[in-house]
Amino acid sequence: xxxxxxxxxxxxxxxxxxxxxxxxxxxxxxxxRRLDPRRQRALSRYYLAAGAxxxxxGVHTTQFAIREAGLYEPVLRIAAExxxxxxxxxLLVAGAIGRTAQAVAxxxxxxxxxxxAVLLSLAAMKGASEDELVAHCxxxxxxxxxxxxxxxxxxxxxxxSARFWQRFAAxxxxxxxxxxxxxxxxxxxxxxxxxxxxxxxxxTLYTGNDDHILADLLTxxxxxxxxxEVTLRFRGGLLGHWAVWTKTAVDLLARVHAxxxxxxxxxxxxxxxxxxxxxxxxxxxxxxxxxxxIHEVLRRQGLLRGIWCLDPAEDLSPGQGAEIDRVYRDHAxxxxxxxxxxxxxxxxx
Numbered sequence: 001x002x003x004x005x006x007x008x009x010x011x012x013x014x015x016x017x018x019x020x021x022x023x024x025x026x027x028x029x030x031x032x033r034r035l036d037p038r039r040q041r042a043l044s045r046y047y048l049a050a051g052a053x054x055x056x057x058g059v060h061t062t063q064f065a066i067r068e069a070g071l072y073e074p075v076l077r078i079a080a081e082x083x084x085x086x087x088x089x090x091l092l093v094a095g096a097i098g099r100t101a102q103a104v105a106x107x108x109x110x111x112x113x114x115x116x117a118v119l120l121s122l123a124a125m126k127g128a129s130e131d132e133l134v135a136h137c138x139x140x141x142x143x144x145x146x147x148x149x150x151x152x153x154x155x156x157x158x159x160x161s162a163r164f165w166q167r168f169a170a171x172x173x174x175x176x177x178x179x180x181x182x183x184x185x186x187x188x189x190x191x192x193x194x195x196x197x198x199x200x201x202x203x204t205l206y207t208g209n210d211d212h213i214l215a216d217l218l219t220x221x222x223x224x225x226x227x228x229e230v231t232l233r234f235r236g237g238l239l240g241h242w243a244v245w246t247k248t249a250v251d252l253l254a255r256v257h258a259x260x261x262x263x264x265x266x267x268x269x270x271x272x273x274x275x276x277x278x279x280x281x282x283x284x285x286x287x288x289x290x291x292x293x294i295h296e297v298l299r300r301q302g303l304l305r306g307i308w309c310l311d312p313a314e315d316l317s318p319g320q321g322a323e324i325d326r327v328y329r330d331h332a333x334x335x336x337x338x339x340x341x342x343x344x345x346x347x348x349x
Contacts, residue, residue, distance in 0.1 A: 003111050005145040005175040011089040012116055016176060016204055019235025019257065020053025021250050022093060023243040024061035025079060026294055027071070029308040035071055037078060042303055042347040044082035047243075049343055050336065051250035053236070054091030055079050058106070059119055060155065061240040061291060064097060065310040072106065076113045084114075093147050093238065097121045100136045107143035117175060119147040119238065123156040133160075134167045141173040147238070148177035149208070150190055155287055157181065165193025169203055178238045179216075180208025188221075195223045195230045207234045210241045210277045214270040217256045218263060240290065241277050244297040247336035269334075276331050279323035282316075289317040296324055301340045303347065 005013065025047070028039035047055060057079045058072055066072050076094055083090040094110035096103045096118040107118045120140055125133055140146060148168055151157030157180075168174060179190045187209060194203055207216035221232045242249040252269070259266055280297060282289030292315050295307035307316065328335065340347075 002141075002143040002173075003116070003145060004173055005117070008116055008145075009089060012091050015053045015089060015091050017235070019204070019206075019253065020091070021051065021236060021242050021246065021253055022054040022056050022091065022206065022238040023047045023052055023246055024059045024238060024240040025055050025057045026243050026291070026298065026304075027062050027066060027075065027310070028304055029306075029310070031306060031308065033308050033310055033312070035074065036305070038348060039304055040075065040078050041082050043298070044079050045085075045347040046303060046340065046343070047246050048083065048086050048090065049347070050247040050339065052242075052246060054093055054238075055083060056093040056095065056119055056238050058110075059095035060121075060151075061243055061294060062095065063291060063310050064095075067097075069310055073109050073113065076110060076115065080114045091116055093117045093119050095119050095121065096140060096144075098124045100139050103136070103140045104143055107140050111144055115144070117145040117147045118143075119149050119178060121149050121151055122158050122160070123151060126158055130161070130164050130167070133164060137168055138171055141171050145173050145175045146171065147206075148174055148203075150177070150179050150181045150186065152180055152182040155290070159186070160189070162189040162192045162196070165190045166196040167193075169194045169197035169199040174199070174203055176204040176206055178206045178208040179234075180210070182209055182211050184212075187216075188223075191221050191223050191232050192225055194232065195225045195228065200230055200232060204236075205232060205234045207237045208239055210239055210281060211274050211283075212270060213237060213239065213241065213273050213277075214252065214256070214266055217253065218259070218266055218270075240294060241273075241280065243294050244280060245276075245334055245336045247339045248334050272331055272334065276327045276334060279320065279327045282320050284323070285317040285320070289315065289320045292316045293320055293324065296321065301337055302344050303340065
C-alpha cells in the first residue's frame with residue numbers, strides 16, 4: 001500500500017503548508033567524477049543549517065544521469081541520513097522521472113528511503129495524450145504523494161494546459177505543485193487548474209520560476225473561474241537557485257511571510273535576484289551551464305572541490321565565470337559566504 005500525505009507526521013505537513021525553502025540538491029563528485037559522500041553530506045548539512053525546510057534530491061540539479069550511474073538510491077539515502085541529524089522535521093522530496101514503470105519504481109525507492117513525496121517530471125512523456133499523462137500521474141500517486149512539476153520547455157519540459165492541471169489537481173494524493181515554466185501565461189494555467197479542481201486548500205504552491213522568485217512569492221494571484229474568485233499565494237520555493245546562497249534565501253522568505261503583499265522593498269530585490277540567477281543558470285546560453293554554474297558558486301565557498309558533472313561535456317559556458325564574478329561584486333549582500341565560512345569545518349566533519 002502506498003504512502004498518503006495524510007500519513008505524514010503533522011510537523012512535516014505543517015512545514016510544507018506554511019512554506020519553506022527547499023533547495024534542489026546538487027551532486028558532489030570528485031575529480032574522477034565519482035560520488036564524494038563527504039561533500040554530499042556537507043551540502044545537506046549546509047542547507048539544513050541555513051534553515052531550509054526540505055531537501056529535493058534526484059532532481060534536475062542532482063543530474064538525471066545519476067540513474068545510469070547507479071547513484072539514485074545512494075544519493076537519496078545520504079540526504080535522508082543527514083536530515084535525520086536535524087533537530088526538526090525535514091520534508092524530503094525525491095525526483096521521479098521516466099515512463100510509468102520507471103517513475104513508479106523510483107517512487108518506491110524513495111518511500112523506502114524515508115521520503116515523503118516525489119517531484120514528478122513529465123519530460124519523458126513527450127507525445128503522450130492528456131489521458132495518458134493523467135494515468136501516469138495517478139499510477140505514481142498510488143505509491144507516493146505527488147509534488148507536481150511544470151518544468152520549463154527550454155530544459156525538456158512538456159507544455160501543459162489548464163485542463164491538464166485541473167485533472168492533475170483532482171488527484172487526491174497531490175499535495176503540492178512546483179510551478180517552473182518560466183512563463184507567466186503557463187504559470188496562470190496551473191493556478192486556474194487548481195481552482196477549477198477546487199483543490200486550493202489541499203495543494204500548496206511552490207515557485208520554481210527562478211526568473212521571478214520574489215515576484216511569485218509576493219503576488220496575491222486572483223483567479224476567477226466558474227463563478228468563484230480565489231486568491232492563491234506561493235508559500236515557498238523548490239529551486240535550483242536556492243542551492244546556493246541558501247541562508248539569504250531563508251532570510252528573504254521569512255521577510256516575505258512577514259510582509260504585506262507587494263512590499264516595495266522586497267519587490268525591488270526581485271530583479272537583483274533574477275540578475276544573479278541569470279549568471280548562475282547561464283541564461284545567456286540557453287541554460288547550458290546551469291548545473292556547472294551552481295557548482296561554481298559552491299566551489300568558491302569551499303563546499304565542493306570542483307565543478308565536475310557526470311557528463312564531461314557539462315561545464316561553464318564561455319563568459320559564465322565572468323558573469324558570476326560580476327554578480328558577486330554587484331550583489332555581495334545577497335551572498336552567504338560568511339555563513340558558510342563560519343560553519344564549513346562542521347559541514348565537512
